Amino acid sequence: MASEDEEFTMLFQDFYPSLCRFLECLLGGRAPLAQDLAQESFLQLHRTAWGTMPVDEARFWLYRVARNLAINEFRKSHTRYRLFDRVVETMRPRARNPEQEYETQERQTLVLEMLQTLPEDQRTALLLREQEQLSYREIGQVLNVSESKVKVDIFRARASLRERWTRISHVNPV
Amino acid sequence: MNCSFSEKISSLIDGELSTAEAREVERHLVGCTHCQQVRADFLNLRSQLASFETSLEPAVQNRALKKILSTPRRTPARGFAWSFGTQAAAFATLVIVATIIGFLIYKSSNTNTNDKHLAVQTSSPVPTASVQPEASPSPNNKGNEQTAPRRSPSPAPKKPLVREPKPGEQFAAIPSTPEPVRSADTQTMTALHFEKSETLLVAFRNVRLNEPGTTAEVAYERKRAQQLVLQNMMLRREADAAGDVQISSLLENLEPILIDISNLPDKPDKDAIRVIRQRVERKNIVPLLRVNSIALARALD
Secondary structure, three states, X not given: OHHHHHHHHHHHHHHHHHHHHHHHHHHOOOHHHHHHHHHHHHHHHHHHHOOOOOXXXXXXXXXXXXXXXXXXXXXXXXXXXXXXXXXXXXXXXXOOOHHHHHHHHHHHHHHHHHHHOOOHHHHHHHHHHHOOOOOHHHHHHHHXXXXXXXXXXXXXXXXXXXHHHHHHHHHOOX | OOOOOHHHHHHHHXXXXXXXXXXXXXXXXXXXXXXXXXXXXXXXXXXXHHOOOOOOOHXXXXXXXXXXXXXXXXXXXXXXXXXXOHHXXXXXXXXXXXXXXXXXXXHHHHHHHHHHHHHHHHOOOOOOHHHOOOOOOOHHHHHHHHHHHHOOOOOOOOOOOOOOOOOOHHHHOOOOOOOXXXXXXXXXXXXXHHHHHHHHHHHHHOOOOOOOOHHHHHHHHHHHHHHHHHHHHHHHHHHHHHOOHHHHHHHHHHHHHHHHHHOOOXXXXXXXXXXXXXXXXXXXXXXXXXXXXXHHHHHHO
16 A cells, blocks of 8 residues: 555656646636646545556546546636636746746736637647647547547647737737 | 648647658648748647646645545545546437337337247247247246336336337247356346345435435445445446346446445535436436346346
8 A cells, every 4th residue: 555655646746737737728727726626636546546557547547537627617607716716826926037927927828818719629639739748549548539539629729729829929929 | 721731730740640641741841831830830839838837836736645645545446437427428328228229129029020930930830829928938038028027116217228028029039149148146146236226326315415414324325336336347347248238238327326426525515416316317227226136036036
């Protein structure tokens, strides 16, 4: 059991930040909620499924659970967390260079806003590809869809974001 | 996106093209400025997404880990993924089961007259042999025969998994190739499993939501569900292997419900319990379990 816990701790330390980031992008910001859902995903893994699958599979499993939890959140009232998130966002510790921090913040907000314009399945597929570097086959496993759908979804997501990005750049050149 | 290569560029930067395809796209890229721009934009987008920073503090991460490790673990349940998207999965299962049953009923009603001739040739010289009880049915048919009089006493299921044979259908339904027979032990275990599951679901239905102590009661149901999940999986696999569609379908419908009950948190909210109850009601699981457990038990007599 001890070694199982050690192994779990390693996976957690390694993967929890990635899962938080994935969820934050999926949810359109809302970092505290993303962290809660990531924690809930790991909790479910630890309580029910840990030890029944290889570590790689556990990662896919976590993505799947996290995504489902996020979808549940979409369905629930969005406003419950919004105010709290804004408060936390305001209280968040800032980097030493305020100018740089401001730029990063602006860019990230823009990325999140653009991501939110995509359908959920395209957004998830794109995030798993670009942030988590999963192959099409692996994304297909996580989302339980075919590789060809993953390929098309990713392309459409990119094309759509590219178009928006170009439009924004023309209006407000960076 | 004017150029037909745009989609391939997306796959190219993901390393998802074969060597030949990649070469072809690379060659195209040399002469197409539009595609060069597309690739540059896609790569720029990638760097924007990959450089996204989450605001995670180490203290939060450590607290989360501590909390998770301090939570007691449950019996590992393989196939846990069932609890996700169960509504969609349950709906798909229902549709498949309904299709199979519909097909079987349609087929048997169509072939009824033809099969009577077959029955006359194979089992009895009397033209009306198909209604004669003394002709010995196959073991498979025994199950069907036994099931008929024991159709659900309570609200009749809309799509019963155990089809009631029509009069004289016992012989007509003999398949040309005999189905594999499941062992008596497995049947006993399945019957017992159905009984236990039925008891559990009835108890779960009766959990009082408005009284203190709800948690304790659900905790008991949860524990029972955890015990039954693994057995359910095992029996489902055996039923699949034996080609017993009816039992397999019922177990398949039961499994996500057992998993959902076993995954309830320590202090589940009322809505979570209500949702599971509604699913149990909607799927008519309790009467089906009763009907099938009695049918299996009598088949063993």
